Amino acid sequence: MALNMWIGTRTRAAYLRRLSVVHAVELRLKIVTELFMREMSPSGFYREFGGGSPSRVAKNFKRLEEHGWLRYIRSEPAPGGRGIEDFYRATELAIFDTETWALVPYSVKLGYSWNLLRQLVEQFAVAMRAKSLDSRPDRLFSLTQLHVDQQGWDRVQEKVASLFAWLLEEREDAKLRMFHTGEAPMLATAVQIAFETAAGGETEAMARLARHNEEWGMSFTERLAKVIADELCLLIVGEANLREISPTEFHSEFGGSIHQVHRRFKTLERLGWLKKVDMKTGGKRRGAREYFYRATAPAIVDGPAWAELPDSAKTARSWATFVKLSDEIKAAMRTGTMDFRDDRALAWSLLQLDEQGWSNAVAKTNAALAFVYEEQERAAERMAESGEEPISMTVALAVFESPKDTKKQP
Numbered sequence: 001m002a003l004n005m006w007i008g009t010r011t012r013a014a015y016l017r018r019l020s021v022v023h024a025v026e027l028r029l030k031i032v033t034e035l036f037m038r039e040m041s042p043s044g045f046y047r048e049f050g051g052g053s054p055s056r057v058a059k060n061f062k063r064l065e066e067h068g069w070l071r072y073i074r075s076e077p078a079p080g081g082r083g084i085e086d087f088y089r090a091t092e093l094a095i096f097d098t099e100t101w102a103l104v105p106y107s108v109k110l111g112y113s114w115n116l117l118r119q120l121v122e123q124f125a126v127a128m129r130a131k132s133l134d135s136r137p138d139r140l141f142s143l144t145q146l147h148v149d150q151q152g153w154d155r156v157q158e159k160v161a162s163l164f165a166w167l168l169e170e171r172e173d174a175k176l177r178m179f180h181t182g183e184a185p186m187l188a189t190a191v192q193i194a195f196e197t198a199a200g201g202e203t204e205a206m207a208r209l210a211r212h213n214e215e216w217g218m219s220f221t222e223r224l225a226k227v228i229a230d231e232l233c234l235l236i237v238g239e240a241n242l243r244e245i246s247p248t249e250f251h252s253e254f255g256g257s258i259h260q261v262h263r264r265f266k267t268l269e270r271l272g273w274l275k276k277v278d279m280k281t282g283g284k285r286r287g288a289r290e291y292f293y294r295a296t297a298p299a300i301v302d303g304p305a306w307a308e309l310p311d312s313a314k315t316a317r318s319w320a321t322f323v324k325l326s327d328e329i330k331a332a333m334r335t336g337t338m339d340f341r342d343d344r345a346l347a348w349s350l351l352q353l354d355e356q357g358w359s360n361a362v363a364k365t366n367a368a369l370a371f372v373y374e375e376q377e378r379a380a381e382r383m384a385e386s387g388e389e390p391i392s393m394t395v396a397l398a399v400f401e402s403p404k405d406t407k408k409q410p
Contacts, residue, residue, distance in 0.1 A: 012099055012100045012102075012103050013103065013231060015097075015100050016100060016103060016104075016228045016229070016234075017228070017229050018067060018068075019094055019096070019100075019228060020224075020225040020226075020228045020229035021063070021064070021067045021069070021225075022064070022069060022094040022225075023094070023221040023222065023224050023225035023228070024221075024222060024225040024229070025060060025222070026219040026221050026222060027051050027052070027056075027057070027060050028060050028063070028064055028069075029094060029221050030049065030051075031045060031057075031060060031061065031064060031070075031090075032064065032069050032070075032090045032093065032094050033090075033093070033094075034049070034090075035070060035088055035089055035090040036089070036090040036092070036093050037171070037350065037351075037352055038089075038352070039073050039074075039087045039088060039089045040087065040088065041085035041086055041087050041088070042054065042057045042058040042061045042085075042086075043057075043058075043078065043085055044085065044087075045057055045061075061088060064090075065088065068091060069090060069091060069092070069094070070088040070089065070090055070091065071088060071089055071091050072086060072087075072088055073087045073088055073089055074086075074087050075087070093168075093349075095347075098342055098343050101342050102342045103234065104228065104234075105227075105234060105237040105238040105241050105295065106205050106209075106241050106295075106339060107209055107237060107240075107241050107273065107295035107296055107297055108224070108227055108228075108237060108273065109339040110206075110209075110297050110298060110333065110336070110338070110339055111220065111223075111224070111273075111297075111298050112220075112224060113333065113338055113339055113346055114298045114300065114333060115220040115221075116346060116348075117329055117333070117346070119348075120191065120348045121326065123189055123348060123402070124318075124322055126402070126403060127189065127400060127401070127402055127403065128316055128318070128319070128322070130402075130403040131316070132400070132401045132402055132403050133316060133318050133400045133401075134316050134317050134318055134400075135401050136358075136400070136401055138359075138362050139362070139398075139399060139400045139401065140362055140365050140366060140369070140397065140398055140399045140400070141318045141321050141322075141398040141400060142321075142369050142395075142396065142397050142398070143321050143324055143325050143328070143394070143395075143396050144369070144372055144373070144394070144395045144396070145197060145328075145392070145393070145394050145395075146372065146373075146376040146379075146392075146393050146395065147376065147379070147380070147390035147391065147392055147393070148375065148376055148379040148390065148391055148393055149379045149382050149383050149386070149388045149390065149391065150388070150391065151379070151382065152375050152376065152378065152379030152382070152391075153341075153391050153393060154343075155375050156194060156371075156372055156375055156393065156395065157194055157343050157344070157345055159368050159371050159372070159375075160192045160194045160345040160368065160395070160397075161192075161345060163192055163364060163365060163368045163397075164190075164192050164345075164347050164349070166364055167190050167349065167351060167361055167364070167365075168349070170351075170353070170357055170360050170361055170364070171351045171352060171353065171357065173357065174351075174352065174353045174354045174356065174357030175352065177354050177356060177357070178354050181354070183354045183355070185352040185353060185354065186352070186353055186354070186355075186358060186401060186404075187350060187351070187352060187353075187401070187402045187403070187404055188350070188351045188352075188353050188358060188361065188399060188400065188401055188402060189348060189349070189350055189351070189398070189399070189400055189401075189402045190348065190349050190351055190361060190365070190398065190399050191347070191348045191396060191397065191398035191399075192345050192346075192347050192348075192396075192397060193325075193329075193345060193346055193347075193394070193395065193396040193397075194344060194345040194393065194394070194395045194396075195332055195337065195338050195339075195341075195344040195345070195346065195393070195394055196332070196337040196338075196340050196341055196344065196391060196392065196393060196394075197328065197331075197332065197337065197392040197393060197394045198328070198331035198332045198334070198335040198337050199335075199337070199392055200335070201335065202334075202335050202336055203335060203336035203337060203340055205241065205336055205340065206297060206334075206335060206336025207336075208241065208242065208243070208294065208295075209241065209294060209295055209296060209297040210275040210277055210294040210295070210296050210297070211296065211297055211299060212272055212275060212296045212297075212298070212299060213299035216271065216272055218271075223271045223272065223273070226267065226268075226271055227268070227271075227273060230264070232256070232260065232261075232264050233264055233267070233268060233273075235254065236250060236261075236264055236265065236268060236274075237268060237273050237274065237295050240274055240293050240294055240295040241295040243294075244277055244278060244292040244293065244294055245292060245293060246290050246291055246292045246293070247261045247262045247265045247291075248290055250265075265293060268293075269293065272296060273295065273296060274293040274294070274295060274296065275293060275294055275295075275296045276291050276292070276293055277292055277293060277294045278291070278292040279291050279292070280292070297336075298333075300330050300333045300334045318400075325396050328394050332394070350402065358399075361399050362399050365397050365398075365399050368397060369395075369397055372395050
């Protein structure tokens with residue numbers, strides 16, 4: 001999620017490289033996500049989630065600790081008295097703040113958003129199959145379309161971002177309460193989405209991208225890490241978002257090692273971030289071939305979570321909202337408005353809560369929803385005086401119970 005959250009004195013490029021450490025191995029993102037909710041040891045993580053082998057999990061724990069993503073908490077005897085287990089907690093979630101998100105090329109943002117949205121849809125699908133989505137009468141699943149001015153957009157995004165941060169704090173408060181009361185935790189999913197609604201045809205930024213529908217032999221997170229870890233890759237993809245460009249053209253404009261430039265272009269093509277779209281010969285090329293590339297946009301298709309839901313799930317009262325949200329998201333992804341603005345909101349999180357935490361989360365999310373409606377009215381009054389053109393905006397907020405065996409995807 002692109003959040004307006006300060007992340008200390010790190011430079012944004014350095015933070016991108018730090019994020020790449022988590023994304024470089026899909027297992028690491030899983031570790032950070034799970035250990036942000038609770039403390040775990042490498043062997044405990046392996047017993048619950050696997051990860052190849054105990055030694056592989058331990059090595060990734062160590063790597064994350066070296067880069068400040070995990071911190072040591074305590075040690076205790078291992079089950080069966082076989083050695084000592086060290087327990088860790090994640091220091092933070094691997095998220096993009098708004099300023100860092102602005103450094104990511106538009107096409108990479110699209111890929112990241114599509115990957116996250118597919119996870120979110122699967123999360124809804126799991127809850128619908130288990131009939132937990134509507135199991136609580138006070139659950140919230142809202143979809144709102146509104147028109148606001150720029151001030152209204154900013155205020156709504158700020159409210160949605162603050163709701164995300166507040167929910168994480170409430171999760172910590174619930175943990176403390178449960179420590180004292182012994183109450184068993186429940187698992188809830190919270191969703192915060194706010195983006196510019198699709199309107200008409202493609203944005204200019206989307207129209208400049210090549211499309212791809214290929215599969216790669218690595219996870220999306222690993223493909224992402226290869227880009228955000230390397231400033232030269234970021235620069236190449238950024239330029240390829242704006243125009244067709246060849247390695248030779250890039251080198252003539254930005255300098256550096258021509259060998260390194262050619263290598264990066266080939267790597268980015270292999271990873272699916274660039275696509276070869278033209279070839280030219282003649283003139284100063286003296287018979288040599290010059291290949292031109294564009295950045296790519298992901299193919300927006302219905303995934304299994306949409307297609308394979310049982311008919312029984314489609315009778316749930318949330319089904320119509322789910323379908324409408326899915327359609328709005330796909331339309332915004334296809335036309336390019338989903339990531340047109342750097343301060344769009346897109347997040348979902350699993351929360352372990354007690355009953356008080358659940359009540360607080362629902363109340364706080366309902367209050368945010370009320371704010372959204374009120375802000376639309378205030379924006380209408382401002383636009384009536386200023387004549388400012390409205391921004392079409394889609395806001396989705398949800399808090400619902402998840403099956404107890406739900407695991408957040410990397």
